[in-house]
Amino acid sequence: MNTLFDKIWDSHVVSKIKDGPEQLYIDRLYCHEVTSPQAFDELRSRGIKCFRPEKIICMPDHNTPTHDQDKPIADPVSKRQVDALERNAKDFGLTYFGMMNPKNGIIHVVGPERGLSLPGMTIVCGDSHTSTHGAMGAVAFGIGTSEVGMVLASQCILQQKPKSMRISVQGELAKGVLPKDVALYIMKNITTSGGTGYFIEYAGSTIRNMSMEGRLTLCNLSIEMGARGGFIAPDEKTFEYLKGREYSPKGSEWDKAVAYWRTLRSGDDAVFDKEIAFDASDIRPMITYGTNPGMGMAIDAHIPSESSIPEEGLASFRKSLAYTGFKPEESLIGKKIDYVFLGACTNGRIEDFRAFASIAKGRRKAPEVTAWLVPGSWEVLKQIKSEGLDKVLEAAGFAIRQPGCSACLAMNDDKIPAGKYCVSTSNRNFEGRQGAGSITLLASPLTAAAAAVSGVITNPLTLL
Amino acid sequence: MKQKFDTIISTCVPLPLENVDTDQIIPARFLKAVTRDEKFFGDNLFRDWRYNSDGSPKKDFVLNNPLYGGCVLVAGRNFGSGSSREHAAWAIAGYGFRVVISSFFADIHKNNELNNFVLPVVVSEGFLQNLFASIDKNPKAEVKVDLPSQTVTNLATGESEKFQINGYKKYCMENGIDDIDYLLSQKSAISAFENNK
Numbered sequence: 001m002n003t004l005f006d007k008i009w010d011s012h013v014v015s016k017i018k019d020g021p022e023q024l025y026i027d028r029l030y031c032h033e034v035t036s037p038q039a040f041d042e043l044r045s046r047g048i049k050c051f052r053p054e055k056i057i058c059m060p061d062h063n064t065p066t067h068d069q070d071k072p073i074a075d076p077v078s079k080r081q082v083d084a085l086e087r088n089a090k091d092f093g094l095t096y097f098g099m100m101n102p103k104n105g106i107i108h109v110v111g112p113e114r115g116l117s118l119p120g121m122t123i124v125c126g127d128s129h130t131s132t133h134g135a136m137g138a139v140a141f142g143i144g145t146s147e148v149g150m151v152l153a154s155q156c157i158l159q160q161k162p163k164s165m166r167i168s169v170q171g172e173l174a175k176g177v178l179p180k181d182v183a184l185y186i187m188k189n190i191t192t193s194g195g196t197g198y199f200i201e202y203a204g205s206t207i208r209n210m211s212m213e214g215r216l217t218l219c220n221l222s223i224e225m226g227a228r229g230g231f232i233a234p235d236e237k238t239f240e241y242l243k244g245r246e247y248s249p250k251g252s253e254w255d256k257a258v259a260y261w262r263t264l265r266s267g268d269d270a271v272f273d274k275e276i277a278f279d280a281s282d283i284r285p286m287i288t289y290g291t292n293p294g295m296g297m298a299i300d301a302h303i304p305s306e307s308s309i310p311e312e313g314l315a316s317f318r319k320s321l322a323y324t325g326f327k328p329e330e331s332l333i334g335k336k337i338d339y340v341f342l343g344a345c346t347n348g349r350i351e352d353f354r355a356f357a358s359i360a361k362g363r364r365k366a367p368e369v370t371a372w373l374v375p376g377s378w379e380v381l382k383q384i385k386s387e388g389l390d391k392v393l394e395a396a397g398f399a400i401r402q403p404g405c406s407a408c409l410a411m412n413d414d415k416i417p418a419g420k421y422c423v424s425t426s427n428r429n430f431e432g433r434q435g436a437g438s439i440t441l442l443a444s445p446l447t448a449a450a451a452a453v454s455g456v457i458t459n460p461l462t463l464l
Numbered sequence: 465m466k467q468k469f470d471t472i473i474s475t476c477v478p479l480p481l482e483n484v485d486t487d488q489i490i491p492a493r494f495l496k497a498v499t500r501d502e503k504f505f506g507d508n509l510f511r512d513w514r515y516n517s518d519g520s521p522k523k524d525f526v527l528n529n530p531l532y533g534g535c536v537l538v539a540g541r542n543f544g545s546g547s548s549r550e551h552a553a554w555a556i557a558g559y560g561f562r563v564v565i566s567s568f569f570a571d572i573h574k575n576n577e578l579n580n581f582v583l584p585v586v587v588s589e590g591f592l593q594n595l596f597a598s599i600d601k602n603p604k605a606e607v608k609v610d611l612p613s614q615t616v617t618n619l620a621t622g623e624s625e626k627f628q629i630n631g632y633k634k635y636c637m638e639n640g641i642d643d644i645d646y647l648l649s650q651k652s653a654i655s656a657f658e659n660n661k
Contacts, residue, residue: 014650014657020632023650025657035549037498042644051651063496077496084498128548128572142572144550146579146642154647156654160630162571192483193542196571226545228571292483292545312593316482316540409492409547418517430487430546432512 002267004233005164005199008139012122014156021158027121029151030107031058031094033085034411035126039149040088050092052155057116058089059097061106062411066374066401069099078412092152103246105377105403108132108345112216113379115245119234119261124151129345129427131222134231135215137238137264139199141229162228163197163273166266168204171280176461178355179214180347180425180444182206183221184286184296186278192294195227198274201266202232206280212241213351220346224293224427233265285460287332288429288442290320295429299447299459305329323431324439332441332457339422340371340452341434342445344408347425348376350383352445357389359449359463365397366455372414373398374406396453410435423451467581469637471610472562473619475534477526478599484539485546486573488513490555497551505551506558527559531603536563538595538607544573553580563609565616567592578633579642585609585616585627594623611637 014023031039036058043050050056063078073079082099089096097103103114108129111117119137124130126148133140143157150157169182187194200222202215210218215232222230232238239258242248249257284298297303305328309317321327342348342356353375365371373393375381381403384390390400407414408426410433416422418437425448426433429440443451446460453463494508514525521528537556543566544552553576556564562582567589569577577584587595598605598620605620611634617624629637636642 014654017632017646020630023647023653025654034495038500038550041499046644046648048648051654081496081498126548126550128546142548144548144553144572144576144579146550146644147575150643150647153644154651154654156647156650158632158643158646159575192545193568193570196542196568223546226542226570292485312540312589313482315480319481409487411492411495428485428487428546430485432491433487436491436493436512436517 003164003270003272004201004264004266005139007264008120008122009161017158021160023156024122024159025156026124026151027055028117028123029056029148030111030125030130031056031085031148032062032107032125032127033060033081034062035145036088036148037081037084039145039152040092042149043092043152048153050094050152053093055155056094056152057097058085058094059104059107059110060085060099062405062409064099064404065412066372066404066406066414069402075413102378105379106345106348106405108220109348109376109380112136113245113377115242115248118242118248118257119238120264124157128223129220131227131229132216132220132345134219134222134229135212136242137231137234137261139229139231142223162199164201165195165198165227165274165276166201166203166272168275168277169202169206169280170204170277171206173206173280173283176285176446176464177283178444178446179210179217181283181286183218184288184293184442185283187221187225187294188286188296190225190276192224192292193226195222195225198227200225200227200230202230207232208235211351212237213349216349217346221293221427234261285444285447287447287457289324289326289332291323291429291431293427293429293442295320296442299457300331300333302329302331303327333459335457336421336455337423337451337457338370338420339416340369340448341407341422341424341426342448343372343374343376343406344426345376346427347445348374348380350380352425353380353384353389355445356449357392359446359460360396360398360453361392363396363453365452369452369455371398371452372401372407374401375403377403407434409433423448423457466640466642468640469562469581469583469611471608471612472535473606473608474536475532475604475606476536476538476595476599477532477534478596479526479537479539480596482540483542483545486544486549486552487546489544489552490549495549495551500554502554502558504558505555506560509555509559535561536565536607536609537561538565538592538599541566541568541589543569545570548572550576553577553582557582565592565595565607578637581637581640583609583611583637587616587625587627591618591623591625594618594621
């Protein structure tokens with residue numbers, strides 16, 4: 001006990017049901033257009049209002065096109081879903097950041113950058129990547145639509161308390177190794193179910209040295225380890241990041257908040273249900289070769305042999321490689337690729353664009369590659385322009401699109417065609433994730449940029 | 465939807481694959497519905513494994529094989545990983561499944577199944593592999609899922625195991641009650657909690 005997870009979770013428990021779950025109070029609910037309409041209808045069918053409308057923020061992100069956002073959405077089915085969110089926000093009196101609102105973007109990018117996600121909070125959204133907000137020192141996790149309805153109706157959900165796990169990473173990351181690589185490396189080691197049933201606290205000097213953007217990337221991928229969420233205890237970097245943001249506390253409220261936030265750390269004698277440690281110097285740039293994010297390897301390594309796969313996993317391993325078209329024991333270096341996607345709640349922040357631009361600068365996009373560069377929010381786009389990164393990228397033959405979830409899950413028009421290979425900075429390489437029949441290779445923004453300028457899978461270290 | 469659950473005896477639909485993610489259970493392009501039409505989701509359950517791009521059924525996929533049927537889906541470990549989309553649970557329920565048996569479920573999907581009165585039954589890897597073998601040997605092999613006694617039995621072999629479910633959720637499943645009903649009864653306690661913060 002005495003972990004930070006216990007402190008935050010336990011202080012939000014309204015009551016415990018005998019032989020059942022706990023009733024957990026929620027400080028912040030985010031709603032996007034895909035997983036909320038049925039929850040609002042649930043309230044309507046019961047004739048009830050939102051219990052605490054001021055704690056709820058709505059914005060469309062999954063369906064939004066990444067061009068011409070000033071015009072109505074062309075796809076009538078997408079438009080209907082986005083319109084439904086706007087109407088629901090209005091009917092229930094909730095804050096709504098619509099398309100073209102300068103505060104719009106991917107929920108998991110906007111929440112932290114606007115100071116809406118704060119240390120010590122409980123945060124939920126009908127979206128598994130809600131774990132992202134854990135980087136602010138919050139207990140944040142994804143929920144289903146029925147649970148969204150519970151929070152709308154009562155600002156609470158019923159949940160079994162997860163167990164706690166600490167993943168420590170110590171030491172300095174080598175040049176060219178990014179937080180995305182750290183996450184893919186952890187997943188390769190603990191698999192996509194290694195964190196199931198747990199909430200992860202990331203700790204150690206490697207984590208402390210990560211920027212807030214890097215921490216957001218790492219926490220984002222907690223769900224891909226099977227964990228409900230992952231978080232990092234807040235520190236001076238967190239406070240520095242939050243200070244002056246639009247919805248962060250101000251004046252004496254700020255001082256009071258920081259004083260409280262400083263208490264948010266696991267005790268020195270804290271006992272975790274599970275502890276895992278990694279050495280930063282073992283981590284190299286990573287890439288995935290299969291159809292779950294745990295099927296990754298160092299970019300210059302070889303795909304595992306069949307003999308190294310446990311018997312009950314062999315059918316899935318074979319199905320996976322049959323889909324991606326790769327063979328056991330082969331290297332991916334030099335393989336031709338068709339698309340590159342930079343963006344998503346995983347890698348759609350300013351640092352990701354800086355990293356991508358660092359390789360693109362002075363080079364040219366390979367002519368046969370289609371590259372989609374999608375900022376996570378209008379705020380990120382504004383920053384890209386203020387740093388002149390747009391000019392660097394344009395000179396290299398790259399265009400920057402408008403913000404949204406885009407090709408991460410291809411609910412808008414940004415679909416990778418069947419049979420095409422995409423090096424993607426997003427979070428999932430599941431079959432058909434980026435478009436029916438498309439093949440996704442997950443990697444960092446540097447590795448994505450290296451593929452974009454060379455047209456083939458390339459170790460980014462050779463271009464730095 | 466809200467329906468009471470007691471004991472079920474059924475043949476099974478086997479899916480002996482690990483890490484079946486919710487993108488496979490219901491692909492993202494089917495998430496644009498604004499209503500909870502279970503038939504629509506059920507019709508598109510495992511869409512890209514079940515149908516070719518021209519809409520014709522893929523003959524080798526288990527849901528298209530007339531040998532197999534019943535209201536129990538049996539799947540490899542780590543079922544329902546990935547996206548939190550409850551549409552996956554709606555699709556499973558909409559197709560007509562009332563039980564999913566696996567050796568391991570992803571957390572969010574497991575809650576989503578329970579919230580839709582589909583019972584996730586966690587069994588040992590050994591029980592699971594034996595059940596796959598029984599179904600392989602005889603597609604009409606049955607299982608018995610008994611919620612009151614929390615036991616699952618492979619009727620082909622007689623092998624039986626206890627499974628876990630918390631008392632509250634068991635009560636909800638047995639009586640067709642959902643969490644919102646409970647939470648709405650707690651509003652004064654929630655307000656009191658807010659005032660003490």
